[in-house]
Amino acid sequence: MTNRFERAIVLFSGGQDSATCLAWALDRYAHVETIGFDYGQVHAVELQAREAVRDGITDLNADWQRRLGDDHLVDLRGYGALADSALTRDQEIAWGERGSPTTFVPGRNLVFLSVASALADRRGAGVLVTGVCETDYSGYPDCRQQTITAMQQALSLGLDHEMRIETPLMHIDKAETWQLAATLGGSALVEIIRQKTRTCYRGDETPQAWGHGCGTCPACELRAKGWQQFAKQAAS
Numbered sequence: 001m002t003n004r005f006e007r008a009i010v011l012f013s014g015g016q017d018s019a020t021c022l023a024w025a026l027d028r029y030a031h032v033e034t035i036g037f038d039y040g041q042v043h044a045v046e047l048q049a050r051e052a053v054r055d056g057i058t059d060l061n062a063d064w065q066r067r068l069g070d071d072h073l074v075d076l077r078g079y080g081a082l083a084d085s086a087l088t089r090d091q092e093i094a095w096g097e098r099g100s101p102t103t104f105v106p107g108r109n110l111v112f113l114s115v116a117s118a119l120a121d122r123r124g125a126g127v128l129v130t131g132v133c134e135t136d137y138s139g140y141p142d143c144r145q146q147t148i149t150a151m152q153q154a155l156s157l158g159l160d161h162e163m164r165i166e167t168p169l170m171h172i173d174k175a176e177t178w179q180l181a182a183t184l185g186g187s188a189l190v191e192i193i194r195q196k197t198r199t200c201y202r203g204d205e206t207p208q209a210w211g212h213g214c215g216t217c218p219a220c221e222l223r224a225k226g227w228q229q230f231a232k233q234a235a236s
């Protein structure tokens, strides 16, 4: 078996960020598996996009195809019911009283990383890759570097072996995320991510210049803005 630090588990939702992380991981690690979570989110369409994104990305590159292993979908609907938010029920998506968006699911990334670390342990992987980012949503405390650093320490202690958490998008914005995809896989990868990934909070699939979505929820606004910046830089 290869070294544990040559094997990675990517937290993969089928959205733009995790698709870019998947390509990043395939570029670096000898063996990569993906894990996704169904926590009853309204945007289940994102989960359905997972297979199409995985296939599209591996079709680009024979090495990536060889490195990509199994996909794991974990049912966390019990947790989703506990952590009720605008992502899991029909509530307006806005800024809530606690200074976080109403789409904030308390501790979501802590739960995801814990579950992913159990899979990593079983699959002989020593690296978790997640698309969390403190640049875009400062309102999500479980996406911040400090939280991730503490989580990495907690998981390593709790598993009694080192578990690394890699966050390639932590300090970059959405335009730079598109740029990272272009660097990793050229315009073909950018096109797969644009066409196949789903990030809309409402699960809307209306075609847009930057992909598919309602165009008005916070996730669509962020994606549209990042795409426009990226397209402008690419043209200049």
Ligand code: ZN
Pocket (backbone or CB within 6 Å): 199, 200, 201, 202, 203, 204, 213, 214, 215, 216, 217, 218, 219, 220, 221
């Ligand atoms: Zn939307």
